[in-house]
Each structure stands twice: as structure tokens, then as C-alpha cells.
Amino acid sequence: MDRRQFLKTTGLTVAASAAGTFAAPQILRAAEPIRIGLMAPLSGVVAAGGREIVEGFNMYWEERGKKAAGRAVEVIVEDDAGNPDTALQKARRLVEQAKVDFLFGNLLANTGLAVASYVKGNGVPYFIPVIAADDLTQRNRIKNVIRVAGYTASQMPRPLADWALKQGYKRIATISQDYTFGHEQCAGFAQVFTEGGGQIVAQLWNPLNTADFSPYIGQLGDLKIDAVFAMELGADASRFMKQYSDFGLKGRIPLLGAQNFTDQSVIRTLGEECDGIISSAHFAEGSDNPETQKFVKAYSAKYGKMPSLYGFSHYSGAMWVDQVIEQLKGDISNRDVFIDAVLKSQLTNSPLGRPVRFDDYGNPIYDVYIRKVVKNKDGKYWNVPIETYPAVSQFWTYKPEDYLKNPPFSRDNQGIKK
Amino acid sequence: MSSTVSAIQRSALGFVLVLVIFGTLPLVVSSYQMSIANEILIFALLAMSIDVLAGYAGRTSLGHGALFGISTYVVIYWTSVYGGSAWVGCLLGVVVATLVAAIFAAFAVRVSGVYFLLLTLALGMIVWGVCLRWTSITGGENGIRGVGRPDLIASPTAFYYATLAVVLLMTFLIWRFVRSPFGLTLRGIRDSESRMRSLGYGTSAHMFVAFTVTGFFAGVAGALYALFNNFVSPSTVQLSQSVEGLLMAIIGGIGTLFGSFIGAAAIIMLENFVSAYTARWQMVLGVMFIVTMIFAPQGILGTLRMLLIRKR
Structure with a gap:
């Protein structure tokens, strides 16, 4: 390549790439990935x-x-x-x-x-x-x-408390993992249940990763209650259900659970001990809604x-x-x-x-299912809706302005009506 | 005499190296890498506070992570819940950490060896338990959010240099502390407590002061961490924090002070850069510890020093 030829090609390349750079923004915008x-x-x-x-x-x-x-x-x-x-x-x-x-x-x-x-x-x-x-x-x-x-956290258990009142339950004890997520879920339940005339007889708090629930289950057995509300997730949930059934309380005192309690991540490894437990959530993998079933099939596949x-x-x-x-x-x-x-x-x-939108405070409003754990035709346990509460917001039936004047839920503030 | 001179020279070299390396970093690295360097500086100070006890007084503490975290809690609480100024908050954080260290020290001077380890472990666990359970003050598991740094050090670069200045100043103070007659007495206690006592030294009083002073340094690191992280939760005071500080001191080299910078850099960089490639980064960390313990039991800096001395 002689010098003239070199200058020519280099000049052309430089000019082309410069033009490319200037023209780029338009093209780049479309090509640049969303990260x-x-x-x-x-x-x-x-x-x-x-x-x-x-x-x-x-x-x-x-x-x-x-x-x-x-x-x-x-x-x-x-x-x-x-x-x-x-x-x-x-x-x-x-x-x-x-x-x-x-x-x-x-x-x-x-x-x-x-x-x-x-x-x-x-x-x-x-x-x-x-x-x-x-x-x-x-x-x-x-x-x-x-x-x-x-x-x-407190949004989902409220319809369950209302449902429990309709079943005629008067006395309920709660057991929950002792941390904020547990405190808030329990409080949502306790508030609605006591305001509707029910009584929270006892509240038990177990530390995360409780290996042995027998002391708690022993207490629950002696309380003369109509039902137990349990908020546990992960391995604690499986252990609790297993021991609840081993101690013979299953079938004697109905067991209600927060949404994570009977989540697939828990019950897919369990047998009969999870059968019939009632919980509430916006999603139920056992719903007969075609959209839900399409998703469940695709995910399972x-x-x-x-x-x-x-x-x-x-x-x-x-x-x-x-x-x-x-x-x-x-x-x-x-x-x-x-x-x-x-x-x-x-x-x-x-x-x-069904469509979902936000409330004015940035939290979605859902139709919340009351769900029951039953066996499907493949012999696997899943959550099936038995009742629906339409348009449940994080404020339940309260006015947001009034609700927000109350202090946030904690272990000591469970919103229980005295 | 010549060995003293070379020791001073060596330490001066350490200061210059830290100043040059960390001082020029912001010119060449991205803002994220600068935040990693910032974290390294803070944790190096925590590791050094542990190193004073472990390397110079022969007491391995598992409670300094808690002292560090107490200071972090106080700063965040003071600024975000109480609404006070961050400067006063930092001062308070350091004071509270020092006071708690004095309480720890009152217990800890009575024991040595593995009992010291267990006692400081238990004291640290108490702090963690309090932070987890005292929900109305500490926010429990959820922790407390901070309100951000004061304007003067709001930009990452300004805060980085402020951290560097504070850490260098503290390093100098620690260096003076361990080289003082007091520090020599500590070394004497490490080698034989009974002999020091029979020579008329109040060993308990010395240990009490040493523990409290290291608590002060851990508190300074904790206050910096509050400004850096702008968030605190029980994971900041938990046992793994103390263990991590101790491991940094060990990897760098116990009793070397500047080794803490190397140890902190090694562990934090491993956590951040290796984890980008594999979820099994903790295994890499484990292998690194084992290799260090077998081939360089005195830590990286300790081994380098040994090699240099042998060469002469």
C-alpha cells in the first residue's frame, strides 16, 4: 500500500466512524439493552x-x-x-x-x-x-x-379474620415467628377479628428456626379455643404442621394460616399434615381461572x-x-x-x-381468596379458593387518613380491641 | 538501636504506602470501586482495633464487632430518630462504644485465653440480642434508616478522603499506643502475665485500659460505617462482624497493624469481585483461609516481614 492509498483509506475510515458516532444516538437508543x-x-x-x-x-x-x-x-x-x-x-x-x-x-x-x-x-x-x-x-x-x-404484610390476613368470624369462631390463639413480618401479619388478623367481636386468647411468638414446637403446641392444646392462626414460613412452617398433626391437634382444632404458611414452597414436600388448612392470599395455584392454570402449567413444565x-x-x-x-x-x-x-x-x-391497580399509596388492591389445601388430580397438594373477598386494599375498610394516625404494628401493638 | 530505627522506618513506609495507594485510588477507579475502597478503610480500622488486643496483648476478642455496631446504631438513631446533627451523633457513638467497652473490659480483665474468647463472644451476643429485641428503639430485625451525610462530606469523593484522613490519624494513634511504654507492658503481659505481675505491674488495670481504648477505635470505625452505609440492623452487630474483623487481622498478620489493611482488602475484594463470577465465593474464602494458615501462619504481612529479615 503506498502512502497516498494509505491516507485515502484511513481518511475514509475516520470520516465514516465520525459520521457513525454523530448519527449514533438515534440508533443506539433502540439498540442499547434495558439493564x-x-x-x-x-x-x-x-x-x-x-x-x-x-x-x-x-x-x-x-x-x-x-x-x-x-x-x-x-x-x-x-x-x-x-x-x-x-x-x-x-x-x-x-x-x-x-x-x-x-x-x-x-x-x-x-x-x-x-x-x-x-x-x-x-x-x-x-x-x-x-x-x-x-x-x-x-x-x-x-x-x-x-x-x-x-x-x-397486614393486608392478606384481614379477610381470613372476617371469614373466621362468619364460621362462628369466638376464641382464637395465634402463633407466629417473632419478627416484624410476623408481628404485622398477626396484627392484621387480630385487629379485624377482635373488632368483629372475637377474642384473641393468647399470642405465642417463636424464634425463627424453631426446631421443636412441642412446648407451643402443648400450650395451644390447653387453651379451649375454636381455631389457631399460624404465621410461619419456610422450614418452620413444615415443622409446625408436622408436629401439630403428630400431637393429635389436627382435626381437633381447625388450623388457619397466613399466606406463606401453606405456600407451594412449603407444602410441596408435605403429605397429609397440610390437608385442609385454610389461608388467605391473592394468588391460589389451584384456582380454576384459565389464566392462572395456563401459568401453573407453564411453570410446572x-x-x-x-x-x-x-x-x-x-x-x-x-x-x-x-x-x-x-x-x-x-x-x-x-x-x-x-x-x-x-x-x-x-x-x-x-x-x-383479572386486572390489578395501585391504591393512592402505591400498594396493589387485590381480590383476596380464602384458600383450602386439597389434593389435586395428580395427587399433589395445592391451594384452592373457596371464597373471594373483592378489592381488598391495605387499609381494609378503614379510611386511610384515620388508619395512618395509629402507630405501626409491633409485637406489643397488635391492634387488638379491648 | 538500629533495629528500632528500622522499625520506625518500616512503619513510616506503611503510612506512606497506605496514603499513596488509597490517596490516588479515586483518580483511577469508578465510583463503585471507590465505595469498596472506602469500606476497606473502615474495616481495616476495626481489624486494627482487634489486632491491638490479639497481637500485642495476646487476647483474642469476639466482641469488637458489637462495639463497632453500637456506635453505628447510636449515630443512625441520633440523626434519624432524634433528628440531631451527624457530627454530634458521631461523637456520641464513639463515646457510647467506649463506655460499653469499659463495661466489657471490667468483665474481660478477669480471664485470658479461651475464656476471654468465650466471654467477649457472650457479651457481643448480648448486644446483638438487645438490638434484635428492643424493637421500639432499634427497629428490631428491620433496623433503622439513616438520613444521609452532612453536606460537607455528602459527595462520595469527599467522604472517601475524610475517611482516609480519620483512618490514617487513628492508625497513627494506635501505632503510638502500641509503641509506648504502655504498649511494651502489654507485650510483657502477652508473654507472661505472672512475671509482669511479680515485677509490680498492675496487669488488670493495663488490660482494662487496653480493652477500653480498642473499644474507642472500634467505635470510630462504627461511626464511619454509619455515615457510609446510612442504615443499621442487627446484622451490623452480629457475631459474624466480629469474626470478619478478626479474620482480616489474621490474614494480614497478627501484631503487624498495617496487615489489617491487607486483610480487609483481601476479604472485602473477594466478597465483591469473586461473587460476581460464582455464588460459591464463600468456598473460595474458606480455601484462602486454609492456604493462609498452612503456608503463611503469620499472615501476609507477617510472612513478608519474616522473609525480609531472613534475607538480611
Whole structure:
């Protein structure tokens, strides 16, 4: 190549690439992927639930060909180890290093609250389908922390308390894991039940990871009660049901549970001891709604097990945000516009089979099922709706303004009417 | 005499290295990597506070993570619940951590060896239990959110340099402390407590002061962590925090002070960068500990020092 030829080609290349750079912004916008940071506990005590979060989330994007409004979607998964300090570190990495457009996920309330306090400072949208801490959509709201396809802890047990009153139950004892999520769920139940004329005879609190429930079950057996309300999740739930049945209380005192108590993640490994337990939730894998069944079939085919609440919530959460991205034609560069659009949007075509929208405080309003654990035709236990409470908000029948004047629930403040 | 001079030279080299390496980092790394470096500095200070007891007084503490966390709790509580200024909060945090350290010390001076380990472990667990159960103050499992840093150090770079300045100052104080006659007495107690006592030294009083002073340093690290993390929950005071601080001191080299920087850097970088490639990063960490214990029982810096001395 002689010198002239060299200059010519180099000049052309430089000119072409310069033109490319100037012309690029338009093309790049469409080509640049949407980056999503998903955090879930993949190690530690709640790792099983964490994996289902990732499964549900990925399943949605795979069905959509990993695209939203024509833009490629890139999901970056990080392990928060169920520890708030680790969760914070990972959130920082996702936002500052991986430059994600928004964050998703986390399972334990304390990890979610840690990340929430971080994004409060920098405005990165953060979606929390599982973090249920009441005050994130009540007294300590953060605009860019949004509960897509999520719920508050005290929201779901309220219809169950109402249902219990209708069954003629007068005296109920509660047993719950002794931490905030348990306190809030129990309080939702206790408040509605006592205001309707029922009596909470005793409240037992067991530490997380209780190996032996016999002292608690012994107490429950002596209380002369009409039913027990149990809020346990994970291994505690299976152990409690097993021992409740071993001690002969099953069939003698009806057992009611919070939504996680009879979640698929718990009952898929259990036998008869979970049969007939009543709980309340917005999702029931045994619902005969065709949309729900379509989702349950697809999930079972892909992962060889029925979906849990964790998998369902993240599938639906991804769907909700995707629908908003479509509506904005892929342009989510303006965070305020994006967040406002999410808050005004409705989730349609979800596995619930009916549209879902937010209340004025950013918490979804659901039709809540009273569910019963029964065997399906494959011989597996699942939750089947036996009654529906339409449009249940986090404030139940109270006026939000009045409700928020009360202090938040705790172990000592269970909203019990004296 | 010449060995004293070279010891001072060595420490001066340590200071210069820390200053140069950490001082120039923000010019070359991204903001996320700078936050990692910031965390390394804070945890190096915690590791150093443990190293003073472990390396110079021969007492391995598993309670310093709790002292660290107490300070973090006080700062966050003061600024977010009480609404006070962050500067006063930091001061209070350090004072409270020091006071609690003095209470710990009153118990801990009575024992040594494995009993010291167990006692500090138990005291640390009490702090953790209180933070978990005293929901009305600590927010229980959910912890407390902070309100952000004061304007002066709000930007990550400003806060990074502020941390570096504080940590360097504390390192200097610790260095002076262990090289003082008081520090020499501690070493004497480490080697033979009964002999020191028969020579007329009040060993209990010395241990009491040493423990309380290290509590002060752990408290400073905890206050910095409050400003850094802007959030506190029981996981900040739990046992694994103490263990991590101790492991950092061990990996870097017990009784080397500057080894704490190396140990903190090794563990925190492993946690953050290896975990991006594999969910099994804890196994990598485990293998690293085993390799260190077999091939470099004095820690990274301790072994380097040994090699240098042998070469001469």
C-alpha cells in the first residue's frame, strides 16, 4: 500500500466512524439493552425462596424473547445472602458499576429496607414484589420504591379474620415467628377479628428456626379455643404442621394460616399434615381461572414444580413493569415519567386473570381468596379458593387518613380491641 | 538501636504506602470501586482495633464487632430518630462504644485465653440480642434508616478522603499506643502475665485500659460505617462482624497493624469481585483461609516481614 492509498483509506475510515458516532444516538437508543438488577438470597437460610424469585423473573423474560418494546433486556442477578449489609453492597454494585436502569427483588424485609434507604438518595426505581413491610406503602413511603405485584404484610390476613368470624369462631390463639413480618401479619388478623367481636386468647411468638414446637403446641392444646392462626414460613412452617398433626391437634382444632404458611414452597414436600388448612392470599395455584392454570402449567413444565408465591410475584412484577415499558415505547430514561407511569398503570393479562391497580399509596388492591389445601388430580397438594373477598386494599375498610394516625404494628401493638 | 530505627522506618513506609495507594485510588477507579475502597478503610480500622488486643496483648476478642455496631446504631438513631446533627451523633457513638467497652473490659480483665474468647463472644451476643429485641428503639430485625451525610462530606469523593484522613490519624494513634511504654507492658503481659505481675505491674488495670481504648477505635470505625452505609440492623452487630474483623487481622498478620489493611482488602475484594463470577465465593474464602494458615501462619504481612529479615 503506498502512502497516498494509505491516507485515502484511513481518511475514509475516520470520516465514516465520525459520521457513525454523530448519527449514533438515534440508533443506539433502540439498540442499547434495558439493564435490570435482580437481587435475591441465593445463599443462606432463605436460599430456596431466592431461587424461585430468579426462576419466576427469568421465566417471564424468556417468554418475551428477552425483549421489551423492541429493546433487548439484560437481567443481572446478584446474591444478597439474606443479609442487609450484603444487599446494600450488591445494590451499589448494580447501580454504580453495572449501570442498571432499575432494581428488582430481595426477599427478607430487612434487606429490602436497606436497599430502599439507598435508592431513596439516588432515585433509582426499585421494585419489590415480595418485600411486605407495611410502612413502605404507609408511613414511610419512598416515591421510587414501588410494590409491583406485591402486598403489605397486614393486608392478606384481614379477610381470613372476617371469614373466621362468619364460621362462628369466638376464641382464637395465634402463633407466629417473632419478627416484624410476623408481628404485622398477626396484627392484621387480630385487629379485624377482635373488632368483629372475637377474642384473641393468647399470642405465642417463636424464634425463627424453631426446631421443636412441642412446648407451643402443648400450650395451644390447653387453651379451649375454636381455631389457631399460624404465621410461619419456610422450614418452620413444615415443622409446625408436622408436629401439630403428630400431637393429635389436627382435626381437633381447625388450623388457619397466613399466606406463606401453606405456600407451594412449603407444602410441596408435605403429605397429609397440610390437608385442609385454610389461608388467605391473592394468588391460589389451584384456582380454576384459565389464566392462572395456563401459568401453573407453564411453570410446572419448565421447573418441574408448581409455582410458589415468590415465583408468581416476580413473574407478575416483571410483566407489570414490561407493560409500562411498552406503553412508554421503550424510553425509560426519565425516571419521574417512568415511575408516575407505573403508579398509574394497571396490570392486565397476569396469571391472576383479572386486572390489578395501585391504591393512592402505591400498594396493589387485590381480590383476596380464602384458600383450602386439597389434593389435586395428580395427587399433589395445592391451594384452592373457596371464597373471594373483592378489592381488598391495605387499609381494609378503614379510611386511610384515620388508619395512618395509629402507630405501626409491633409485637406489643397488635391492634387488638379491648 | 538500629533495629528500632528500622522499625520506625518500616512503619513510616506503611503510612506512606497506605496514603499513596488509597490517596490516588479515586483518580483511577469508578465510583463503585471507590465505595469498596472506602469500606476497606473502615474495616481495616476495626481489624486494627482487634489486632491491638490479639497481637500485642495476646487476647483474642469476639466482641469488637458489637462495639463497632453500637456506635453505628447510636449515630443512625441520633440523626434519624432524634433528628440531631451527624457530627454530634458521631461523637456520641464513639463515646457510647467506649463506655460499653469499659463495661466489657471490667468483665474481660478477669480471664485470658479461651475464656476471654468465650466471654467477649457472650457479651457481643448480648448486644446483638438487645438490638434484635428492643424493637421500639432499634427497629428490631428491620433496623433503622439513616438520613444521609452532612453536606460537607455528602459527595462520595469527599467522604472517601475524610475517611482516609480519620483512618490514617487513628492508625497513627494506635501505632503510638502500641509503641509506648504502655504498649511494651502489654507485650510483657502477652508473654507472661505472672512475671509482669511479680515485677509490680498492675496487669488488670493495663488490660482494662487496653480493652477500653480498642473499644474507642472500634467505635470510630462504627461511626464511619454509619455515615457510609446510612442504615443499621442487627446484622451490623452480629457475631459474624466480629469474626470478619478478626479474620482480616489474621490474614494480614497478627501484631503487624498495617496487615489489617491487607486483610480487609483481601476479604472485602473477594466478597465483591469473586461473587460476581460464582455464588460459591464463600468456598473460595474458606480455601484462602486454609492456604493462609498452612503456608503463611503469620499472615501476609507477617510472612513478608519474616522473609525480609531472613534475607538480611
